[in-house]
Amino acid sequence: MSVVTRVVLAEDGVLLREGLVGVLPRFGFEVVAAVGSAPELVGAVTADQPDLVVTDIRMPPHHADDGLRAAIALREQRPGLPVVVLSQYVRQEWAAALLRSGNGRGIGYLLKDRVVDIEEFVATLRVVAGGGTMLDPEVVRQLLQRPSDPLAALSNREREVLALVAEGHSNAAIARRLFVTEAAVGKHIGNIFTKLGLPPTDDTNRRVLAVLTYLRANK
Template sequence: MRIVIAEDSALLREGLVQILHKFGHEVAAAVDNAPSLLAAVRDHSPDLAVVDVRLPPGFKDEGVQAAVALRQEHPDLAVLLLSQYLEADYAAELLETGSAGAGYLLKDRVGDVLDFLGSVQRVADGGTVIDPEIVRRLLSRRRGHSSARALTPRETEVLALMAEGRSNAAIATELKVSHAAVAKHIGNIFEKLGLHSTGAEHRRVLAVLAYLKR
């Protein structure tokens, strides 16, 4: 897999390069700012861009805006955003730009190398990965709402795994339950949250994020 990295921290940038190289991926470019990211993607046509949310020169949302611009220019480009902060809006903004793989992870996740590599592969394969901590934090804010309170502990677990982009089969394996049980839990979640179920993975995750942000 050919990858372009945009990360302003030299230490983390080099760490990402080493991890990805070690596990057989090609890092075509590793840059530290948004303009260089745009140029690198145009020059190298990567399969995946790993992008820090906040990049020079403003250290606000330059990485997100660059990622959105790249997805408009290259609809098949998979993008994995990394951040120190929990910002569900950034995740939603990226997911709304197209159907290619997309993800939003906290930088702490990079420390679990195998988990991080699994997320990289899932996004590159066209899947969706949203850090489960985002779902947990947002859900905790919604606890006063009757529909959020109605979720059982198991349904909350399933909801977090859905946001990670896990398939029904993967959720069943993780929780050691049957596929039928997972389907039932997901049906209950959508009913309790007042959401319409859909087979489209991005839209399923977007529906969850939209509800939790309300």
């Protein structure tokens, strides 16, 4: 009789979450809870004591690194808890924090693009559930490179937006300058805060910290 791996899944994207809930049982996984926020993740793991946690890094309530923080906190409480985190892009700080958590075993960091290849994704889950470590090749590449540029993770558009923020422009002024909506500018700035590792506190304070990072990088 094959052993069923009990999984708590945390993903705020409904389509991806429900898709994984439907697919994973075909490969010997039982999704005992599927949640959409970091607090729900903590509650589900505490209640269900799963064999494996799969979580998005960016989760409600702050849509920053809430999922990662929850996973690390859970591994501090239960050092052997296997965790696979999913992200749309690589952050060295996130990977390093995860690798330092718990007893250093049972860790996976994958870009969400890898989930499309379900067999590869399932293979990763099995390795991590067994206590192994699986890092996305792009994560490994960036960890080895260790770029000194603090703005390395930003896209060209995000750099452009940050430069205009540094010049003192408001979101509305930036939107007019770049011929985009103010909402789009707000989204870019949110991504900048996240990629620069700025904590979800007062937005005015984060703008100042982001500008200081930009100015230091462009001395």
